[in-house]
Amino acid sequence: MDDQCVVEMRGITKIFNGVKANDNVDFFLKKRSIHGLLGENGAGKTTLMNILYGLYQQEEGEIFINGKKEDISSPLKAISIGIGMVHQHFMLARPLTVTENVMLGKKSRRGILLDTNQTSNELKALSDKYQMDIDPNSKIWQLSVGEQQRVEILTAIYMGAEILILDEPTAVLTPQETESFFETLRQMRQDGKSIILITHKLEEIISIVDEVTVLRDGKMVGRRTMDASVTKDDLCRMMVGRNVLFDFPPAETEPGEIKFSIRNISVKNDKGVQALQNFSLDIRRGEIVGLAGVDGNGQKELCEILTGLRPAESGTLQLDGKDVTNRTPNYYIKQHISHIPEDRQTIGLALNWNLKNNLIIKQLGKGPFTRKGFIEEKLVDQNWEKARDAYQIKAIDGNELARSLSGGNQQKLILARELSLDPHVLVANQPTRGLDVRASEYVRGQILKARNSGTAVLLVSADLEEILQLSDRIAVIYDGQLMGILPRGADPMDIGALMMGKKQEVHD
Amino acid sequence: MGSILNITFFVSLFAGMIRLATPILLPALGQIYTQRAGILNLGVEGTMLMGAICGFIGACVTQNLWFGFLCGILAGMIYSLIMAWLSITMRANQVIAGIGMNILASGLASFIYRLVFGIRALPAKITSFQSLKIPVLGDIPYIGTIFFQHNILVYLTFILVPITWFILERTTYGLKIKAVGENPRAADSKGIDVARIRYSAVLVGGAYAGAGGAFMTIAYLNTFTEKVIGGFGYIAVSVVIFASFQPVRAMFGAMLFGLASALQLRLQAHGVGIPSQLLLMLPYLMTIIALVIASGKAVFPSAYTIPYSRMER
Amino acid sequence: MNEKTRKTAINAFGTICMILIALILGGILVYLTGNSPFEAYGAMLRGAFSSPQRISELFVKLIPILLMAFGVSIAYKAQLWNIGAEGQFIMSSIAATAVALYINIPIPVRFILSFIASLAAGALYAGLAGYLRNRFGANEVITTMMLNSIASYFLMYLVNGPMQDPTTDLSQSPLVPESMFFARLIGNYRLHIGIFILLAVTIMMCFFWKSSVGYRINLIGQGEMVATYAGINVKQTVMTTMMISGAFAGLAGWIETFGIQHRILDGIAADYGNISTIIALLGSLNVYGIIASACFFSVLLCGGASMQRMTEVPYSVVNVIQGLIIILVIARNMFADRLPQVSHKEKKG
Secondary structure (H helix, E strand, O other): OOOOEEEEEEEEEEEEOOEEEEEEEEEEEEOOOEEEEEOOOOOOHHHHHHHHOOOOOOOEEEEEEOOEEOOOOOHHHHHHOOEEEEOOOOOOOOOOEHHHHHHOOOOOOEOOEOOHHHHHHHHHHHHHHOOOOOOOOOEHHHOOHHHHHHHHHHHHHHOOOOEEEEEOHHHHOOHHHHHHHHHHHHHHHHOOOEEEEEEOOHHHHHHHOOEEEEEEOOEEEEEEEOOOOOOHHHHHHHHHOOOOOOOOOOOOOOOOOEEEEEEEEEEEOOOOOEEEEEEEEEEEOOEEEEEEOOOOOOHHHHHHHHOOOOOOOEEEEEEOOEEOOOOOHHHHHHOOEEEEOOOHHHHHOOOOOEHHHHOOHHHOOOOOOEEOOEEOHHHHHHHHHHHHHHHOOOOOOOOOEHHHOOHHHHHHHHHHHHHHOOOOEEEEEOOOOOOOHHHHHHHHHHHHHHHHOOOEEEEEEOOHHHHHHHOOEEEEEEOOEEEEEEEOOOOHHHHHHHHOOOOOOOOO | OHHHOOHHHHHHHHHHHHHHHHHHHHHHHHHHHHHHOOOOOOOHHHHHHHHHHHHHHHHHHHOOHHHHHHHHHHHHHHHHHHHHHHHHHOOOOHHHHHHHHHHHHHHHHHHHHHHHHOOOOOOOEOOOOOOEEOOOHHHOOOHHHHHOEEOHHHHHHHHHHHHHHHHHHHEHHHHHHHHHHHOHHHHHHOOOOHHHHHHHHHHHHHHHHHHHHHHHHHOOOOEOOOOOOOOHHHHHHHHHHHOOOOHHHHHHHHHHHHHHHHHHHHHHHOOOOOOHHHHHOHHHHHHHHHHHHHHHHOOOOOOOOOOOOOOOO | OHHHHHHHHHHHHHHHHHHHHHHHHHHHHHHHOOOOHHHHHHHHHHHHHOOHHHHHHHHHHHHHHHHHHHHHHHHHHOOOOOOOHHHHHHHHHHHHHHHHHHOOOOHHHHHHHHHHHHHHHHHHHHHHHHHHHHHHOOOHHHHHHHHHHHHHHHHHHHHHOOOOOOOOOOOEOOOOOHHHOOOEOOOOOOOEOHHHHHHHHHHHHHHHOOEHHHHHHHHHHHOHHHHHHOOOOHHHHHHHHHHHHHHHHHHHHHHHHHHHHOOOEOOOOOOHHHHHHHHHHHOOOOHHHHHHHHHHHHHHHHHHHHHHHHOOOOOHHHHHHHHHHHHHHHHOOOOOOOOOOOOOOOOOO
16 A cells, blocks of 8 residues: 555454444555544444554454554553544543643653643643644633643644544534634644544535545445545445335325424533524424434434423423423323433433333333332233233343343333333434344334324434434434424435535425 | 630630641541542541551550551551442442441440450540640740640641642642542543552541541540540541532631530530530531532532443443 | 342342351450350350340340331432431430420320321431432431431430439439330230331331332432433432431331330430441341341340340440441442442433
8 A cells, every 4th residue: 555654454343242343444544634534323433443542452454553563452552653532522530730631641750749830831832833722721621622622632642643533523613613623633734643533524524634434334435535526425425325225114194283392492411512502393293203413413402301301491392282391201201202212221221120110110100000009010010021022022021120131122121111101202312223123123113103103203313224214204403403304205415414514405 | 605705715715626626637638538539438437436446555555655646547547448448349339338337447446445455444544645835936925825735646637738738739649539530431541540549549548537536545535435536537528528628628627627616615614504415516517517518519529439440332 | 030039049148148257257356355256156145035035125126126227228229328317216206205295185195196296206307318418419428427416415415404304313304104105015024015016017118119109219219310211200209218217217216215215315226327227238128138137136236235244245246246247248249230329419421
């Protein structure tokens, strides 16, 4: 290969739980370039880079750094050969200063005393060189997310990184911060550094990247030099584009009247960043509205608001025309709003409870399983048996603990519970994440069944194929805003473009 | 009541405040290390008790107060090793572990006392540290009496305040402790041995607690009873929370409690109308109030009471 | 059912091993005092079982410790660490005695009132800690512990002051009216009709965790996030749980007041607070485990007192054994599968 390559990864295969996260992937990084690694959620981008950074070890394949074969056994090894990585979730201690965080990773030149002043000065010089505008004596919690990210990059360079891996760096930045971030990248490239940018955003690829490698389903599907001839459509096709199979039969019924009305909802997330901005959406009876979008664009907060787990800061929710904004979770449950949460294990299940009891956690008060203030075990048993048979949950008996089930079966358990509550509205957040093909098909079938019996379904998913298979209408969320609504049968590439932030051209 | 509020009373009161702050400040300083590393060690009470009995025996047997003090420190460190093992290696619930340590200590301490001293009509006593007057400074009217006429252990404790600050803020060890309590995953990713730092933080806390317990028996009550610690361990933990885990604030917090205890003693001695038992409640009431005020505002280390295990995704 | 019974059997076996280790270590301590461990334990067993009167004393001891253990176990199941059973017991005894001595209404009504006051005192005293946790995030371990000391001093104040028996110098109140004493069951033995109350409560506890309330309390202990998702009002349930827990201690206080002590005096709560915590944890918060543990402790405590009288072995050996048991039980990772709650704040993912 080109002897200008600083990184050569050949034939990399990584297997998790029998699934090939990376399947015989080749990746080459030229010196002094910014290389984009593009793909959908689950395509294998982060896995590949984690291997390069020594967090994982590959099952097959070899890595060459500057022509020399390397066995990158740990992040410390990676750092020692000049590779630095900035993760999506920052490795920073919030109450400490920038300098203190950096000092954690290296020996002090003053023995047991900290060499704070020296390190501070060096960091300031470096920050000035790349125009990062970081005050090393500021505490992390005082910094904006964009600044924190620059701290991570600064740290990596300070520790001697010549090869920088950035995982979805602009996912947390405002457009303005993104621009200055790009300036920094250009500066570093000028300086001789080689950068890998993991991203799903097309504008970034177009505007800053020199070369792009596209991954899909763990395989490498294309590598291009980014000149004027490569368009967003080309990229989209590589990333998304095989023929999507429409397996499921068309809708048996027409959607009814509007059931759940979301109007101008705005809210900040836990970090104080705006998560939803004036978001509005209607969901009708007997309809599946698919909410497409890459993780982290406000979906989590939206689902929490719809089920009472988070208060909206402004806007209204209406159920059958009645205002139901900011009620307790119990209220929504009583209104027959079912919720398949994104976080299956911490929120959706009591892992140390058995399966039978997990099926009834929302019905512990007065209800079908209570008689005279006691939970009737016989009814609970019968309920479990029905669910087990109907949903084919693989478990020895209902007394097993929920934590012993596989991911797929855990999700089936949750599905069984949520669908048994006779839902008028179903909020399903990433319902097939982490599930194998068979389990995924099953879950999707059940969601369709719910739709056919009149439930208003909001399907939130980062899996475009799932959205395409199931939705009657497809809404796209990006950066907390509704980007557009497309009908069933819309071109995946149009959807993909909206997901990446491209504004919708007016169609109708 | 008005008749006793003269200058002598206040001088004596504030001198008492300094002296009585010591048994709270000493364990609190040690707990700053422990809690900042993310471990809630409620077993301080029991550790102090072990320090109290071992310190007392050490002092009695050798007639050397410093040897006793050393014994107390050592006992505290060894005893806190149990807590470290339970909460770090076994990853047990830290709350229960702490309570268990206290229960064990109360039995163990009584047992050891019986073993060494047998049954006596009168409890064993020792002669304690003499009051050490600092030259020149100790002669200043009023101020001298308040601050500069205490026994050596009191001075030692207050000197440890800036030392603790220095270690936490200016050394690599202090930085590592803070990192481990805040974001153990990040610390781990930077090559810091989270378990080792936490163990050391618990042992440091244990050493201070043992010292604090020894103080009670060899420099304060001059004897050993089962109730010698009397809740001071819990109060020390609360002071640390109330002080947002900072040494200087902990010093003021401890002085506040010292003031309450000193006040209670003097009011009792003067036969003031308030019954003694109600006055004795004062420190405990204050602890609850302190927790109420502080718990909402206190910024706990993010990994507080959460055991750490490195898990592959 | 087989899997469940198998797991319970393994658990029980492990617990028994821990107890044996503790007893062996205790035996070593006995040896250090220059006595024979076999003699000491023999004296203990004799002290517990050697006569009908001794056996009745076992039940007398069982009543308060089992009741209080039930009470704290309810809170612990919800991951609410109520260490304040001792303080709740004291306050309820005070309330019971105060009503009996000072409210001049017909005895039967006074009796009922004292019952209500007792339980309310325990419940509210525990509820206070629950409120402070809900509203301010104050750690309930420390608050309940402080409340213990406060209750203890309050008692001391009362029995040396306003409620002191004017006829003596001792720190105690006058006796409550004799017509309010619980009847004794067997001649002169101290065993009283409170045992029937214990029986009733025990039967009730066998069904408690199957009740709606029980399930909800249990779910909170699983995680505040799941519980909130499932529609449970967590703060309200925290209050309810603490109050129920306190009421149990209150009941124990009421029974001890009218069944045994017939007055309040310094030290009525003895060691009951710590012991109830150990029993609840030793029994894995399971009703039958708790019953078994309580019985074991009753033997340990009654026998231990005899052992001290009959041999030269100090009672503190018993305390050490208690402490060892709990440390060993904790080390056995019995609670490692429960994620520790950061009780001061709800942590968001």
